[in-house]
Structures are given as structure tokens and as C-alpha cells.
Amino acid sequence: MRSKLLSLILVMSLVLVGSASQVFEKWCKEHGKTYSSEEEKRYRLKVFEENYGFVAQHNNNNSTYTLSLNAFADLTHHEFKTSxxxxxxxxxxxxxxxxxxxxxxxxxxxxxxxxxxxxxxxxxxxxxxxxxxxxxxxxxxxxxxxxxxxxxxxxxxxxxxxxxxxxxxxxxxxxxxxxxxxxxxxxxxxxxxxxxxxxxxxxxxxxxxxxxxxxxxxxxxxxxxxxxxxxxxxxxxxxxxxxxxxxxxxxxxxxxxxxxxxxxxxxxxxxxxxxxxxxxxxxxxxxxxxxxxxxxxxxxxxxxxxxxxxxxxxxxxxxxxxKTKPNPPVPPPPGPVRCNLFTHCSAGETCCCAKSFLGICFSWKCCGLTSAVCCKDKRHCCPQDYPICDTGKGQCLKIIANGTMTITSENKDFSHQPRGWTSH
Structure with missing residues (x-):
């Protein structure tokens, strides 16, 4: 009986404002929603319709608060709770x-x-x-x-x-x-x-x-x-x-x-x-x-x-x-990072050796990441939380709990990792 009532309220509401797909399209535009495939979009439309019915039923009652099709209207209740x-x-x-x-x-x-x-x-x-x-x-x-x-x-x-x-x-x-x-x-x-x-x-x-x-x-x-x-x-x-x-x-x-x-x-x-x-x-x-x-x-x-x-x-x-005490003085911004006596990188960068001989570095480059890992190819670097350089695939990896490796979800190739090499 409850589900039938929800469906009836939904149908009556959509008659007033247009078809479900039209309301959904307007909602997607308003909230900047896009989906990876048409199949995913159809599924989200179905979830949206169910939430629409729930909202309409609640707002039809004499309650002290109202509901709306907010930015979470394409999520199932389970998805919402878990995220x-x-x-x-x-x-x-x-x-x-x-x-x-x-x-x-x-x-x-x-x-x-x-x-x-x-x-x-x-x-x-x-x-x-x-x-x-x-x-x-x-x-x-x-x-x-x-x-x-x-x-x-x-x-x-x-x-x-x-x-x-x-x-x-x-x-x-x-x-x-x-x-x-x-x-x-x-x-x-x-x-x-x-x-x-x-x-x-x-x-x-x-x-x-x-x-x-x-x-x-x-x-x-x-x-x-x-x-x-x-x-x-x-x-x-x-x-x-x-x-x-x-x-x-x-x-x-x-x-x-x-x-x-x-x-x-x-x-x-x-x-x-x-x-x-x-x-x-x-x-x-x-x-x-x-x-x-x-x-x-x-x-x-x-x-x-x-x-x-x-x-x-x-x-x-x-x-x-x-809190009863004043805050400590604000520390000054970090200064340049010194690579050797004659070379430095800017604050927030990491010194990486570009050319060396017998263990002595003769040329430095600056990786635009704090506490980065310098790759052995002397051309790239990886962030500290993805410290393994896969020079063959051009990726930064990390070890996770089960001992396997995973690709960083933020930057998948070296071309984006260094954020601007600078030679010194």
C-alpha cells in the first residue's frame, strides 16, 4: 500500500512539472551531474524517481520541515550512508x-x-x-x-x-x-x-x-x-x-x-x-x-x-x-631547499640529481613536490605517498596492506607528477 501511494504521488507530481526525464535533466544541469555511460544515467534516473516520490509524500504531510531534490537525490539511501x-x-x-x-x-x-x-x-x-x-x-x-x-x-x-x-x-x-x-x-x-x-x-x-x-x-x-x-x-x-x-x-x-x-x-x-x-x-x-x-x-x-x-x-x-592562552607566533614560510653549497630549489620542492659521476651529483633539477621520491631515470619524481617509480609504464605506485601495488588515482603518468622541473 505504501509503495502504491508513493507511486501515485510521484505520477501526480510529474504531471505538474513534466516527465521524470525532463525533471532529471534539469536537476543534472543545476547540480553539474554527468555519468560515465547511458546505462549509469538510466540507473540514476530510476533512483532519482524513487527519491522524488519520497520527497513528494513527505512534503504532502503537515510536517515542521520539508525535503527537496538536493545534490544527493541520485543516490540510494545505502550509497548515501556509506559515503x-x-x-x-x-x-x-x-x-x-x-x-x-x-x-x-x-x-x-x-x-x-x-x-x-x-x-x-x-x-x-x-x-x-x-x-x-x-x-x-x-x-x-x-x-x-x-x-x-x-x-x-x-x-x-x-x-x-x-x-x-x-x-x-x-x-x-x-x-x-x-x-x-x-x-x-x-x-x-x-x-x-x-x-x-x-x-x-x-x-x-x-x-x-x-x-x-x-x-x-x-x-x-x-x-x-x-x-x-x-x-x-x-x-x-x-x-x-x-x-x-x-x-x-x-x-x-x-x-x-x-x-x-x-x-x-x-x-x-x-x-x-x-x-x-x-x-x-x-x-x-x-x-x-x-x-x-x-x-x-x-x-x-x-x-x-x-x-x-x-x-x-x-x-x-x-x-x-x-582555550585560554594566545596562539604561538606564526612561523615564517619555509625558505629555499638547499641541494648543495651552490644549488637550491624553492620552498615546497625536492632536489633531484639529474647528472652524477662516481656518486657525485653535477647537475640538479627541482621536483615540484614536497619530500618527493626522485626516480632512478633522473628525469621524474613521485609523491611521498606513492613512492615507487615504474619507469617502464610512467607511473607512481605504492604498496598497500595486502602487499600488492596500486596506481595513484590522482596522477597516473609521470608527465603530470613533477609539476614543472627546474634545472640548476
Whole structure:
């Protein structure tokens, strides 16, 4: 009966706006979608039609929120869940590191939005990498850094994905507490501009790891109590875990999200404020799925919903960083890389020998990659995370866990790897 109702709503909706293929073509153009084959495109059209029916059925009900055919409308619900989530909880029982929040001011404002204070960076997009935990953690640190120092710095999720390997697992998932502890142990974190996001895990860049632009002193785990969470958000943006795998969450457009949803946590987001609308209280939540999801990347989630765990478990895994000290002086940019007494390459390059005799290099070239591997043919180089030169095929390879080799997915031939040789 349910499937028949969905089909009926879909048919009625398409009568108003045109055929399914016409709507799909318009949607593809709007979102810049292309497919590798006609077969793949037909399959995506079928998925799109099913999501269209789901959206139409929901929006036909009297709900506090609406759905739309957003950028994820050509994904099955399973595809969406496997590509966009990434909060990983350790096996039970999980002991949280910090349990007692400091005393906060008892008089709370009726509403607050940290975006209006300039304490929130623009919405980011984690892509198909399940590193929501890193985006949630950096978002909280960006917020408290702005509040304490007056400077809003966009911080490097890629550094956490590449380098925080004690407990977190990069694109395979992680936890904000561990990210905070990593940054404390490292003495700070680099900026997004200096260590940009790559949508995949790479080898940790030790040079960038030493650029500690923003620091934190400690972090706090908020007890599972909505009043305590409210006090925390009144002080600064707060990282939280939620269940983000509901189909309605995938296609959310606007309004106050009221579920239904599980409290089994699988996604990490950032609460940046709270408010009320028509007598309904809500959290202002920043997501990491890009600005084309929800309300320019944000969602309002119901607050004071009655359950101790909160909507989608939002009360159960809240934490935030503590910062009281100023940041260290910004280190100067790296200088030239010296090849020998008379030859150097620019910062961010690697010296590679072009001509040698009896082990002595007489001519140098510069590979436009940091800490690159110079190939034995003395003509090419490979990035440090794909360090094996296959000069016969003109490819850079790496050893993976099972002992076999794989071609880099980013650059498949030497002609693109060196990014500009310079002779010295």
C-alpha cells in the first residue's frame, strides 16, 4: 500500500512539472551531474524517481520541515550512508576522557547564533570521505579561537585525517575527543590554506604538522543533559554526535527537523546556536555536506523534544575545546631547499640529481613536490605517498596492506607528477 501511494504521488507530481526525464535533466544541469555511460544515467534516473516520490509524500504531510531534490537525490539511501557518515565509537564500554564541564553563567540568552559573532567559518564539504569527526572538531576549535583571540582561522581537517592515527581512522571514521587530544599533544594545528583538504587520506606531512597556528588547552565532555548542552552552546560552538543516516536527513531542505530518527550515533556535526520559532525550540546545526544541502549547509533540529538523549541522540556525545592562552607566533614560510653549497630549489620542492659521476651529483633539477621520491631515470619524481617509480609504464605506485601495488588515482603518468622541473 505504501509503495502504491508513493507511486501515485510521484505520477501526480510529474504531471505538474513534466516527465521524470525532463525533471532529471534539469536537476543534472543545476547540480553539474554527468555519468560515465547511458546505462549509469538510466540507473540514476530510476533512483532519482524513487527519491522524488519520497520527497513528494513527505512534503504532502503537515510536517515542521520539508525535503527537496538536493545534490544527493541520485543516490540510494545505502550509497548515501556509506559515503557521507563517519562517526566511529569505540567498543563498549566507552570511557570519555573529560567528564565535568566548568561552571557556566546561569543566566542564558533566549537565543544565540555564533555566526552573527563571526565565530563560524563557511560551510565545508567532506565529500565521500567519512571524516565528519574532523570537521566537527575543527569547527569547534575555530569557534573558540575566534572568541578568545578575535581571529577566525579555517583549520586543516586534512592534518587530522592524515596524522591523527592513534585512535581515529581518517576517512574511515573517528571521534572528536581523540582529535582534540591529538591537537593538544601536537601543540596545535595548521590552517586549511596551508594544509588543504584532499577528500582522501594521505601520508602525514610532517612539515605541516610542525606549523602550529592555533592551539587549545584542554577539552570538556558535556554530560547527557540538554540543560548542560544549552549552557555549553551559550558559551561557544559545540561538537555533537547524531544519527544522520535517516533518509529524510539525506534530502532535508528547511524547517525544524523532528525525525523520526534513531539515537544510534553515526555522524558528527557542530551546534552553533539555538532559538525558537512559533513556540518550537531548535538547535542551529552546521553540517559538512556542502552549502547545497539543507539551509545553505545548516539544519534546525528540535530542542526540548522530551527524551534525555535528544533528537537523533544529539545530547549524548557533546564536547568542546577549552582555550585560554594566545596562539604561538606564526612561523615564517619555509625558505629555499638547499641541494648543495651552490644549488637550491624553492620552498615546497625536492632536489633531484639529474647528472652524477662516481656518486657525485653535477647537475640538479627541482621536483615540484614536497619530500618527493626522485626516480632512478633522473628525469621524474613521485609523491611521498606513492613512492615507487615504474619507469617502464610512467607511473607512481605504492604498496598497500595486502602487499600488492596500486596506481595513484590522482596522477597516473609521470608527465603530470613533477609539476614543472627546474634545472640548476
Amino acid at each position: 557521507r557518515l563517519g562517526l566511529s565509537l569505540p567498543p563498549s564500554p566507552f570511557r570519555r576522557f573529560k567528564r565535568t564541564p566548568p561552571n557556566q553563567h546561569p543566566r542564558l540568552p533566549s537565543q544565540i547564533d555564533w555566526r552573527q559573532s563571526g565565530a563560524v567559518t563557511p560551510v565545508k564539504d567532506q565529500g565521500s570521505c567519512g571524516a565528519c569527526w574532523a570537521f566537527s572538531a575543527t569547527g569547534a576549535i575555530e569557534g573558540i579561537n575566534k572568541i578568545v583571540t578575535g581571529s577566525l582561522e579555517s583549520l586543516s581537517e586534512q592534518e587530522l585525517i592524515d596524522c591523527d592515527r592513534s585512535y581515529n581512522s581518517g576517512c574511515e571514521g573517528g571521534l572528536m575527543d581523540y582529535a582534540y587530544q591529538f591537537i593538544i599533544d601536537n601543540g596545535g594545528i595548521d590552517t586549511e590554506d596551508d594544509y588543504p583538504y584532499q577528500v582522501r587520506q594521505r601520508t602525514c606531512n610532517k612539515d605541516k604538522l610542525r606549523r602550529r597556528v592555533v592551539t587549545i588547552d584542554d577539552y570538556v565532555d558535556v554530560p547527557m543533559n540538554e540543560e548542560e548542552l544549552l549552557k555549553a552552546v551559550a558559551t561557544q560552538p559545540v561538537s555533537v554526535g547524531i544519527c544522520g543516516s535517516e533518509r529524510a536527513f539525506q534530502l532535508y531542505s528547511k524547517g525544524i527537523f523532528t525525525g523520526p530518527c534513531s539515537t544510534a550515533l553515526d555522524h558528527a556535526v557542530l551546534i552553533v546556536g539555538y532559538g525558537s520559532e512559533n513556540g518550537v525550540d531548535y538547535w542551529i546545526v552546521k553540517n559538512s555536506w556542502g552549502k547545497y544541502w539543507g539551509m545553505n549547509g545548516y539544519i534546525h533540529m528540535i530542542r526540548n523534544s522530551g527524551g534525555s538523549e535528544g533528537i537523533c541522540g544529539i545530547n549524548t556525545l557533546a564536547s568542546y575545546p577549552i
